[in-house]
Amino acid sequence: MSLPQSAATAGVPTAPGRPAQARVVANLVVDFGNHRDYENHPARARYLCDRCGYRSDIVTGPAAVAAFTATARDTHRSVCPALQENHQ
Numbered sequence: 281m282s283l284p285q286s287a288a289t290a291g292v293p294t295a296p297g298r299p300a301q302a303r304v305v306a307n308l309v310v311d312f313g314n315h316r317d318y319e320n321h322p323a324r325a326r327y328l329c330d331r332c333g334y335r336s337d338i339v340t341g342p343a344a345v346a347a348f349t350a351t352a353r354d355t356h357r358s359v360c361p362a363l364q365e366n367h368q
């Protein structure tokens with residue numbers, strides 16, 4: 281048996297040239313908001329961990345976002361189960 285290599289039958293596209301070890305480990309999502317409509321669109325930030333699937337609560341407000349973006353990665357890295365396994 282042989283599998284066709286047609287892209288039409290490939291359910292999930294691969295990412296050639298992207299070494300597994302270089303993949304994004306975590307994402308820090310920041311939305312600085314719409315200052316012309318600040319009450320409805322304040323700055324927001326959220327931390328997404330690509331290793332363990334952790335998704336933080338959404339932080340809102342410029343001061344909270346600034347503090348969050350400065351510490352979210354280190355804070356999560358200290359508790360991330362995936363990173364604990366690798367002892368990084």
Ligand SMILES: [Zn+2]
Nearest residue numbers: 329332334360
């Ligand atoms: Zn994690």
